[in-house]
Amino acid sequence: MRIGILGAGRMADALGTQWVRAGHELTLSGRDPVKVAALAERLGPAARAGTWIEAATSGEVVLLAVRDYAVAEVLEAAGAAGGTLRGRVLIDCTNPVVPGRFTLATEGGPSMAERVAETAVGSRVVKAFNLCHEDVWRMTPPVFDGAPLSVPLCGDDQDALATVRSLVEDLGCGAVEAGGLERAGLLEATAAFMIGLWFGGADARAVLPPLKFASGSPDKANA
Ligand SMILES: NC(=O)c1ccc[n+]([C@@H]2O[C@H](COP(=O)([O-])OP(=O)(O)OC[C@H]3O[C@@H](n4cnc5c(N)ncnc54)[C@H](OP(=O)(O)O)[C@@H]3O)[C@@H](O)[C@H]2O)c1
Secondary structure, eight states: OEEEEEBOSHHHHHHHHHHHHTTOEEEEEOSOHHHHHHHHHHHOTTEEEOOHHHHHHSSSEEEEOSOGGGHHHHHHHTTGGGTTTTTSEEEEOOOOBOTTTOOBTTTTSOOHHHHHHHHSTTOEEEEOSOSSOHHHHTSSSOEETTEEOEEEEEESOHHHHHHHHHHHHTTTOEEEEOOOGGGHHHHHHHHHHHHHHHHTTOOGGGGSOOGGGTTSOHHHHHO
16 A cells, blocks of 8 residues: 655654555654655655655555654645645654653643544544554564563544554554544553653553453462
């Protein structure tokens, strides 16, 4: 499929590399045309450089991969309020995390994903790919302790979720449906919380029990 990417930074590079490898075609965009052209060249003939509007209107899927503070400006430049993203699957991987405090920049208001959906009229927003570092998204495939990485998705449109699921599977990961867009803020908060733990040197995976302990001790249940 053809995928537009808003942003030409690390996430655009990591996910773009995987999706080109899987046979998709990309239209990249960013605020620095030289950087966008360099990324397109690095990704090869299946990737081309474009404007924000060209990336927004190039295909059925668009990845929003800019810093949280630039989201409103970039969506405006991409013509989102005028309907350029109408009907398209809009993947939001942004993390509105306050550096150093590891709290949410959106605190007290709608999640970033809901703000994106509100601005990008008619788009089908799916929150995804926000929980792991770009280097994890570059792995072929991301497998830890023998298990493929699970990628939670939040969105309201079943067809959009199915499309993003296939893009997750292109990386060798499994998708986990994590609820509607109203739950996307929980994914954003999870990122803020885990990044805070990682910066403190703690293993975020170690703070959660395995599934069989989720409802209490399995030994107790069998007693
Ligand atoms: N990197 C990760 O490991 C990771 C993991 C999960 C989620 N995320 C989230 O994914 C999003 C992208 O992250 P990233 O690491 O790819 O960031 P990045 O490497 O800094 O790239 C961000 C892109 O946004 C552009 N940008 C920045 N400020 C802008 C502005 N004011 N107006 C227009 N464009 C602007 C950058 O342009 P320039 O290149 O010209 O600065 C670049 O194209 C962020 O929201 C981040 O929280 C990142």
